[in-house]
Amino acid sequence: MNEDNDKLSAEQLQQIKDATRAAPPPHVVARWHDAIDSAAEREAIAARPKPQSFSPSSFFWGAAITAAVAFGVAIGVFIGNDKPVMTETYANVEAAPQAQPASAFSRGLQVHFQQSRQDLTRLDNTVNGERAELVMNIVQQNRLFARMAKQNDSEDLARVLRAFEPVLLRLSSEDITPEEAERLRSQLAFELDIVLTKLSQRASDRTDAIET
Amino acid sequence: MVAVIKERSAPTKAEFHAAIARRSPGWYSACLRITRNEHLAEDAVQDALLNAWNKREQFQSSSSLETWIHRIAVNSALQLLRKNKPERWNELEFEVADESATPAEIHAGSELESSLANCLRRLTDVERVCFVLRHLEQWRVLEIADELNVNEGRVKQALFRAVRKLRVSMADLRSDDHE
Numbered sequence: 001m002n003e004d005n006d007k008l009s010a011e012q013l014q015q016i017k018d019a020t021r022a023a024p025p026p027h028v029v030a031r032w033h034d035a036i037d038s039a040a041e042r043e044a045i046a047a048r049p050k051p052q053s054f055s056p057s058s059f060f061w062g063a064a065i066t067a068a069v070a071f072g073v074a075i076g077v078f079i080g081n082d083k084p085v086m087t088e089t090y091a092n093v094e095a096a097p098q099a100q101p102a103s104a105f106s107r108g109l110q111v112h113f114q115q116s117r118q119d120l121t122r123l124d125n126t127v128n129g130e131r132a133e134l135v136m137n138i139v140q141q142n143r144l145f146a147r148m149a150k151q152n153d154s155e156d157l158a159r160v161l162r163a164f165e166p167v168l169l170r171l172s173s174e175d176i177t178p179e180e181a182e183r184l185r186s187q188l189a190f191e192l193d194i195v196l197t198k199l200s201q202r203a204s205d206r207t208d209a210i211e212t
Numbered sequence: 213m214v215a216v217i218k219e220r221s222a223p224t225k226a227e228f229h230a231a232i233a234r235r236s237p238g239w240y241s242a243c244l245r246i247t248r249n250e251h252l253a254e255d256a257v258q259d260a261l262l263n264a265w266n267k268r269e270q271f272q273s274s275s276s277l278e279t280w281i282h283r284i285a286v287n288s289a290l291q292l293l294r295k296n297k298p299e300r301w302n303e304l305e306f307e308v309a310d311e312s313a314t315p316a317e318i319h320a321g322s323e324l325e326s327s328l329a330n331c332l333r334r335l336t337d338v339e340r341v342c343f344v345l346r347h348l349e350q351w352r353v354l355e356i357a358d359e360l361n362v363n364e365g366r367v368k369q370a371l372f373r374a375v376r377k378l379r380v381s382m383a384d385l386r387s388d389d390h391e
Contacts, residue, residue, distance in 0.1 A: 019328035
């Protein structure tokens with residue numbers, strides 16, 4: 001069987017090509033531009049000259065504090081903009097049906113972060129291929145939650161989730177050095193801890209609100 | 213005369229932004245044809261951009277940055293599709309039992325599609341991917357076989373079935389137009 005004997009004409013192929021051409025939504029194109037900016041920014045930060053009195057612990061804390069400040073701001077934005085679900089629920093009975101899915105979403109997100117945190121601690125003991133697989137699983141889950149956050153009108157949370165992606169993808173690269181992998185892994189673990197703490201606090205606040 | 217060969221440095225951030233502005237609809241369309249899922253196509257392009265950025269030192273100036281990213285995006289789309297539907301990529305799927313079906317049977321067994329874009333919907337994932345890679349992306353059969361981890365014969369079968377179905381679909385459309 002030779003596929004060359006059973007071709008469509010050039011005109012037909014062009015028609016199919018034209019008919020299946022699609023423009024990406026503008027917000028998606030903006031996301032692609034952002035992804036490049038974020039990757040370039042992270043690279044620039046990583047390339048900055050190290051302090052002369054370098055010690056591994058001081059470097060770690062420096063990176064950790066920078067990450068904490070950046071993420072603190074991002075989380076502050078999304079927590080600040082987030083609608084007070086329980087308050088609205090009690091103020092308006094009609095809002096109640098929305099509270100349950102939002103709460104289920106938060107719990108799911110919490111589980112995802114906890115799982116990701118555990119997976120990241122396992123990264124040390126994995127070889128390149130396994131590491132890429134493990135990290136890509138986290139990326140897929142992350143994207144799922146980012147989409148759900150967007151559907152729940154939590155654009156800021158979606159942005160925070162997407163902010164993890166360039167780091168995760170860099171971690172899955174084959175050409176990453178063990179030092180860089182360790183630094184990124186620590187940074188991610190630290191950032192995940194912060195988000196987890198914030199999510200726990202929100203859950204606890206809601207419980208208090210129910211009890212009072 | 214001394215020829216001055218200017219070694220091209222890795223593409224810059226500005227060049228990536230310019231490439232996105234110029235060619236992202238083409239990358240997205242290619243990924244969408246493969247995945248038939250908007251979210252997967254968006255993710256494939258994003259993966260491709262970040263991969264290309266991380267490996268930009270390896271970029272060869274013999275091809276354009278846009279073409280290079282296009283190829284990476286198509287590979288990312290294939291990866292995501294296989295990851296999402298692993299069962300579709302086993303040997304059995306390549307042996308879809310419609311080898312004996314005649315164009316008339318295919319015609320009778322399927323509804324008339326309303327548009328040319330929908331013609332591709334009549335194909336299985338395997339047939340569509342083989343067709344898109346071979347005829348719209350200009351890959352060689354051997355490259356497709358390597359990528360899908362099957363032998364060339366399987367790819368040729370899938371291509372044969374795909375083209376046959378598309379011919380029927382397009383003939384249906386033409387006869388609709390004439391009526």
